Amino acid sequence: MKLSIFGLGYVGCVSAACFARAGHEVIGVDVNQMKVEIINSGRSPIVEPAVEDLISESVKENRLRATTDIAMAFAESELSLVCVGTPSHQNGSLDLTYLKRVCQQLGEALELKSRYHIIAIRSTILPGTIAGTIVPALEVYSGKRAGRDFGVAVNPEFLREGTSVHDFNNPPFTLIGADDEDTTAPMRRLYSHLNAPLIAVGIKEAEMVKYTCNCFHALKVTFANEIGAICKALGVDSHRVMEVFCHDSKLNLSPYYLKPGFAFGGSCLPKDLRALTHKAKEYDVEVPMLNSILVSNRLQIERAVEMVLRTGHKKVGVLGLSFKVNTDDLRESPMVTLVERLIGKGLKLAIYDREVELARLFGANKNYIEREIPHISSLLRADLKEVIDDSEVIIIGKQDNEFRTLAEIAGSGRVIIDLVRMNELASGRESYQGLCW
Numbered sequence: 001m002k003l004s005i006f007g008l009g010y011v012g013c014v015s016a017a018c019f020a021r022a023g024h025e026v027i028g029v030d031v032n033q034m035k036v037e038i039i040n041s042g043r044s045p046i047v048e049p050a051v052e053d054l055i056s057e058s059v060k061e062n063r064l065r066a067t068t069d070i071a072m073a074f075a076e077s078e079l080s081l082v083c084v085g086t087p088s089h090q091n092g093s094l095d096l097t098y099l100k101r102v103c104q105q106l107g108e109a110l111e112l113k114s115r116y117h118i119i120a121i122r123s124t125i126l127p128g129t130i131a132g133t134i135v136p137a138l139e140v141y142s143g144k145r146a147g148r149d150f151g152v153a154v155n156p157e158f159l160r161e162g163t164s165v166h167d168f169n170n171p172p173f174t175l176i177g178a179d180d181e182d183t184t185a186p187m188r189r190l191y192s193h194l195n196a197p198l199i200a201v202g203i204k205e206a207e208m209v210k211y212t213c214n215c216f217h218a219l220k221v222t223f224a225n226e227i228g229a230i231c232k233a234l235g236v237d238s239h240r241v242m243e244v245f246c247h248d249s250k251l252n253l254s255p256y257y258l259k260p261g262f263a264f265g266g267s268c269l270p271k272d273l274r275a276l277t278h279k280a281k282e283y284d285v286e287v288p289m290l291n292s293i294l295v296s297n298r299l300q301i302e303r304a305v306e307m308v309l310r311t312g313h314k315k316v317g318v319l320g321l322s323f324k325v326n327t328d329d330l331r332e333s334p335m336v337t338l339v340e341r342l343i344g345k346g347l348k349l350a351i352y353d354r355e356v357e358l359a360r361l362f363g364a365n366k367n368y369i370e371r372e373i374p375h376i377s378s379l380l381r382a383d384l385k386e387v388i389d390d391s392e393v394i395i396i397g398k399q400d401n402e403f404r405t406l407a408e409i410a411g412s413g414r415v416i417i418d419l420v421r422m423n424e425l426a427s428g429r430e431s432y433q434g435l436c437w
Contacts, residue, residue, distance in 0.1 A: 177206020
């Protein structure tokens with residue numbers, strides 16, 4: 001494949017070297033004449049293991065060359081990767097100056113080209129940048145239409161400095177964001193030499209994945225450091241603790257908890273967070289990230305309250321009261337907190353939870369229900385249909401198969417607020433609302 005790469009900074013240089021090594025014909029483009037000359041002499045303008053060897057080999061075999069001539073590079077390629085920088089403004093917002101400039105130049109070059117051309121953005125950009133900045137610029141300066149006359153994709157890189165060549169050739173996955181198959185198919189071919197899953201998603205999802213990954217990496221570093229600070233104060237070997245922690249690939253290092261939804265609760269997580277942060281306070285160890293977790297958890301409950309209030313309805317059916325499915329445990333259940341908040345707002349509630357109803361009659365939680373939440377206990381109903389029939393808004397609070405077909409009643413004058421993504425196919429309907437989707 002004939003490929004042009006715009007921007008020969010770190011990402012562009014590594015990408016050019018690796019794609020050329022994979023057998024593609026690559027033209028690197030940069031406004032910096034010195035970078036162009038360095039590459040054309042078979043050397044690397046960046047210091048990175050293995051990159052100079054790849055560049056030297058590819059230049060000798062005529063698979064890689066560099067130029068400052070944007071129009072020529074665009075005309076002689078079928079797919080362009082944009083790798084220009086997107087630094088921060090002082091207030092933290094993205095500086096899209098370089099990206100806007102290259103989009104203008106690509107648009108002008110696109111105007112002169114009759115063949116379908118794909119422009120893939122490898123620069124790190126926030127969701128909405130393609131739709132709000134890149135496509136409008138390309139269309140204005142080319143006079144053509146995206147999706148009809150040319151394709152636009154997002155192709156984030158996941159390269160770490162110092163190991164970028166290894167990372168390029170051994171990725172956990174390759175991500176392509178595009179809204180049509182005419183754009184996706186050539187991008188698939190570009191990466192066909194890699195033995196890794198290729199994941200195709202929509203443009204906005206691809207824009208968001210890179211930020212999600214980097215924020216999670218930052219979170220993990222901070223989490224380990226705060227645990228380490230507490231361990232040091234307590235005389236505990238933090239590295240041994242984290243070594244054991246990482247052995248759990250079922251819960252700790254896994255996708256298990258990484259599904260957007262309602263707040264956490266139960267007898268362990270809130271209690272143990274409070275205990276550890278209190279112990280840190282006793283030793284004057286500041287742990288702002290750990291301290292913020294329960295604050296953020298409460299905000300998730302407030303988001304659900306606001307969703308219910310925005311409907312303007314007063315009769316609310318709540319499906320699920322315990323903190324998760326297959327248990328009657330109501331201790332620190334976020335659903336109990338949600339119910340109490342809605343009662344306080346003057347709404348009329350009816351609650352259905354099969355496990356809790358049994359517990360109220362003869363279970364281990366019977367005393368807790370009667371003693372701690374009698375005002376809520378009186379709202380429990382044994383008949384799911386009765387709760388649905390008497391409600392204008394229905395809140396799904398846990399993943400119970402009994403609630404899976406409820407999407408069918410959305411649109412019958414009732415609003416369903418799904419806190420756990422019970423029915424993914426129904427999301428997007430005005431009468432079927434999700435908490436984080």
